[in-house]
Amino acid sequence: MKALRxxxxxxxxxxxxPEPGCGPDEIKIKVKNCSTCGTDVKIFHxxxxxxxxxxxxxxxVAGEVVEVGADVNAxxxxxxxxxxRAQVIAAVPCGDCHECNKGWMAVCQNQTSVGYQYDGGFAxxxxxxxxxxxxxxxxxxxxxxxxxxxxxxxxxxxxxxxQELLGIEPGDxxxxxxxxxxxxxxxxxxxxxxxxxxxxxxxxxxERLRMSAEAVHPEETIDxxxxxxxxxxxxxxxxxxxxxxxxxxxxxxxxxxxxxxxARNGRISFFGGLPKTDPTITCDSNVVHYRQLHIHGANGSxxxxxxxxxxxxxSGQVPVKDLITAHIPLERALEAFDLVTSGEAIKVTVEP
Numbered sequence: 001m002k003a004l005r006x007x008x009x010x011x012x013x014x015x016x017x018p019e020p021g022c023g024p025d026e027i028k029i030k031v032k033n034c035s036t037c038g039t040d041v042k043i044f045h046x047x048x049x050x051x052x053x054x055x056x057x058x059x060x061v062a063g064e065v066v067e068v069g070a071d072v073n074a075x076x077x078x079x080x081x082x083x084x085r086a087q088v089i090a091a092v093p094c095g096d097c098h099e100c101n102k103g104w105m106a107v108c109q110n111q112t113s114v115g116y117q118y119d120g121g122f123a124x125x126x127x128x129x130x131x132x133x134x135x136x137x138x139x140x141x142x143x144x145x146x147x148x149x150x151x152x153x154x155x156x157x158x159x160x161x162x163q164e165l166l167g168i169e170p171g172d173x174x175x176x177x178x179x180x181x182x183x184x185x186x187x188x189x190x191x192x193x194x195x196x197x198x199x200x201x202x203x204x205x206x207e208r209l210r211m212s213a214e215a216v217h218p219e220e221t222i223d224x225x226x227x228x229x230x231x232x233x234x235x236x237x238x239x240x241x242x243x244x245x246x247x248x249x250x251x252x253x254x255x256x257x258x259x260x261x262x263a264r265n266g267r268i269s270f271f272g273g274l275p276k277t278d279p280t281i282t283c284d285s286n287v288v289h290y291r292q293l294h295i296h297g298a299n300g301s302x303x304x305x306x307x308x309x310x311x312x313x314x315s316g317q318v319p320v321k322d323l324i325t326a327h328i329p330l331e332r333a334l335e336a337f338d339l340v341t342s343g344e345a346i347k348v349t350v351e352p
Contacts, residue, residue, distance in 0.1 A: 002352065003056045004122035004333045009047045012057070014333060020119070024071040025130040027080055027138060029063035029088070032147035034121030035324070035349040036060070036336045037155055038180065038250070044337050050116045058350070059090035059114045061121030062141060062150035076133050087150040087310060088121070088128055089137035089157075090114050091300040105135070105302035106161050121151075122333055124352045137303045142314035148327070148349050149313050152181075152320045156313070157305035159185045159248075159271075160193075162298030166267040168194040168244055173237055175261065178248035178272065179203035179212040179221070181347040184323050186246050186271075187216045192318040196244070200236060202229055202254070208343040215322055215346060224254075233261040241266060241291075248272050255281045259288065259295070267294045323347045 001019045006012050022028040036058075042048070043057060051057075065084040073079055080086075093100050093108035100108050114120050118129050128138050141150045159182060168174075174196045176183045183201065190196045201218040203209045204225040213221045222232050233242055241263035247254040250272045258268045274281075288295065312318040326345035328336045330352040339345045 001124040002330055003119075003124070004058065004330070005054045006043065006047070006051060006057045007053050009045055012044055012334065014331065017056075019125055020127045022067040022069055022127060024069040025075060025133070026069045027065055027072060027128040027133065028067040029086055029126055029128060030066050031061060031063040031121050031123060031126050031352045033062045033151040033349045033351055034058040034060055035148070035151040035347060036340050037182070038340060041337050041340050048116060050113065052117065055115070056119035056123050057115045058120035058122035060151045060154045061088040061114065061126060062086065062147045063121070063126065066125070072133060076136070078133070080138070085141040085147065085150070086128075087139045087141055087153050087306065088114060088126075089132060089139075089301075089303050089306050090154045092131050092137060093135055093302065095135045106300050106305070111300075122330065122350055124330070135303050137306070139307055139310055142310060145310060145314050146321065148324050149320050150310065151349055152324060152347060153306055153309040153313065154301070155182055156185050156189075156309035156318070156320060157301035158182070158298070159189055160305045160308055161301040162186075162246065162269045162271050162296070163189055163194065165296045165298065166244055166269055167294075168196060168267070170195040171197040172243035173197050173263070174199045174244045174246070175202060175233055175242040175258075176200070176218075176246045176248060177202045177251070177254040177258070179205065179208045180248065180343065181323055182271070183248040184212050184216045184346060185318075185320065186248055187218060188318045188320070189312075190244070192312065198236070200233060200242070203249075205343050212346060230257050230261045237263070243267065245269070246271050250274055252278060252281050256283070259283060259293065262291060262293050264291045265294070266291065267296065269296050269298050271298045320347075324349050327351055
């Protein structure tokens, strides 16, 4: 079969590899969609400390079950069968550590990941390992949800996790930094689930702002390359600032701007991680202190967030279909990385 294999930074090859066999405690799927994100681009250029090469990459996966291991249903209390449509979690908690036992699976200290320690979804077939099945991380796709939409449930789940931590209230003013697919999803969730008030979308790429604005219709887009973002948000909010600020971009300055523009009792999500070579920001601690700000990290998602993402997509509460603006065959998978990097598409999905 064809698979996209990572060997080293900027050494990623589409290769013919043996089709994987299915063990007694595994499930084999025929991949229908594996979508891409900024993390895939980072892996392409820099690798990852948890990724053991050579490795088939890709972690936003949806496909059709073609084989169920002999022990699976009895061991995990499931009822999987060939022909079922399934979405796979990416971040795999151990289910046994202190954090997992507390219900904090998104920050499991023993977390492994599809496409890192296990072969991922940029391939014709993929094995769902027992570690995923153990934590109920393979999800039945609702009948009215397409494979492409289901593959977007994984980043969607990450956004759900972040927003759950923020205590968002109806009518809150929200600022989202980053006009990529995850920023668009954040806007859709904030409106569809939390019924927020005005939403302002910030980026430094005018074309990406335009494209995303056509999809999610923020009350205003703010081009950070042209205007003082903090001053503009203060102007839009009558000097009060934003109730909720989400930095869905890997830029240090956005985290500093988020603190500066947050209203009293404002909630901030540092959703996008910073480069490991430049991970620090300047924080005016007195602003955090006197405005009583709440700053939250957000790291991936738990299996339950993936289930909720599929339910929101199925109900129409948070649509994602129109955010998937490029469909690429597996033979041209490397082009997907270029599209993500350039921002020419909102969400890019690969179809083996």
